[in-house]
Amino acid sequence: MTIASVPQPSIHSGHLARSGSTEPITEIVVSNVSKSYGPMKFAKAVVRDCTFEIERGKLTVMIGPSGCGKSTLIRLLAGFERPTAGTISIGGKPVAAPGVDRLVLFQESALFPWLTTFGNIMFGPHARAAAGDETRSRAEFLLDKVGLTAFRRKYPTQLSGGMQRRAELARAMINEPKVMLLDEPFRGLDAMTKTLMQEYYAKIYEETRRTTFFVTTDIDEAIFLADRILVMTNVPAQVRAVLEVDLPRPRRLEDLIENDNANLIKMEALSLLHEEAMKSFARGSKAAADFIEAYAKRIQKPR
């Protein structure tokens, strides 16, 4: 894999300066994590005995059937919720509460409606009493970076869906988090905007090489962005398989269409996801369960 683009120093967080080293460093460790909701007897397990690691400076994408507990894992990593069992550590420190070392990009815009684009970006610095001239000029730089300089005085409702996502990216990046957690960030955007945002995000990642955990249900998005894909089981969430995506960066969407390697990964991921989707389908329907069973027997017969 080649690292083609030269990182821009001003959006470069400090610990990534050593990205020249080839030794993978583990940033996030999730070990035997379980999470269930509801009172003891009626508790419903959403995540059960889930274990995985995320490498520093890598973009790890988690993909799985909808409702499989991916968003729960994001909330656990963010520290908004505590696991029922197991441990999560980021940078060697256990996660106990939300922290500025990791930032979440939510499914739909969580920009504060009462602040302008600029006000939203400056929210983090103000919270930490770090809103000096230097930070302001960095905010200006990020505004320009996400192409929203002309919209700095607009309120979120006056921005389009894609602009909102970009404003939110800038709001996150100004805080220089060690880790970015993205929970289906491009869901709900129209197809064209979604494609643009994927390319845009890939570019930002390639420039900063910030450790990223990205949750999605979109297989093409996963392959385009990921260094590594975690395919999840149906609920309660566990890692079903880990697929390495060894495609050169910088990536372009059109390059992937004809890429054999990408298509192989896609086939593999799809068959895994299909099985999990069928299981979740079967859970709700006896007929579907019967069908899967019959289908499985028919495959076994010739042997």
Added chain:
Amino acid sequence: MAEVGDRASQAMRIISSTKFWRGALAIAIFIALWETASRADISRVPPPTAVAVTFKELMADPSYWFSWYLSTQRVFAGFIAAMLVGIPLGLGMAVSRAFYGTVFPVFEVLRPIPPLAWVPASIIFWPTQELSIVFVTFLGAFYAVVINVIGGAQAIDTRYYQAARSMGSSSWDIFRRIILPGTLPSVMVGATVGIGIAWAVVVAAEMISGGGSAGSMGGAKGGGLGFFIWNSYVGGSYTQIVVGMISIGIAGYISSALLRKLGELVTPWLREQ
């Protein structure tokens, strides 16, 4: 300058619209029907022409304006007190589960009691008539303000809290920069509803309590608009009753319009999406 031009062209657009003329025509027909009905003795309500004459006379009468002044003063005293007590109380209930658990049951027990049912008790308990009228007015606005503040604060998206916490906000910072602005739109809704109720209540309170301590001083026309209507009724001046009614309508409309304008000023993010 450009804004003045915009306003003028906006006014022109309104005047040249069918909607405007349809509305104007409807009002004209209403007044015409009223006039005919009164003249034909179908209705004992004085005709609009007679009301207009009385209105013109009263415009020159300082005691009529004194009634305006008194009622406005009572409404605003009660309303401002309701905001000062209601907003912190509502925010407290929204922020603290323990506080909510303690205060809300009491609040919910008292809320169904109509403010006007408080009038006699209020007159007994408060040292002056003036205070008792203001208190009843306060109650009218108070419940609307509190209910809206609680609802507004509880409706704030949890992701805003989560986002703020990840960006390093302290609890105080979250209160100041998430809860306060997040609740502001519903505070303004509560205020607009509240002042409407305050006007409704002050009129009735003035009628019942005899215009407060100023009732005798200002004579028939002093003592507040509610007392003004009541006194006109007792004195048999039917045109004055109608003038009083219209005056209250105007007062309520102006108050609501002012608050709506204020609301737009303090919540610029809700304008023209």
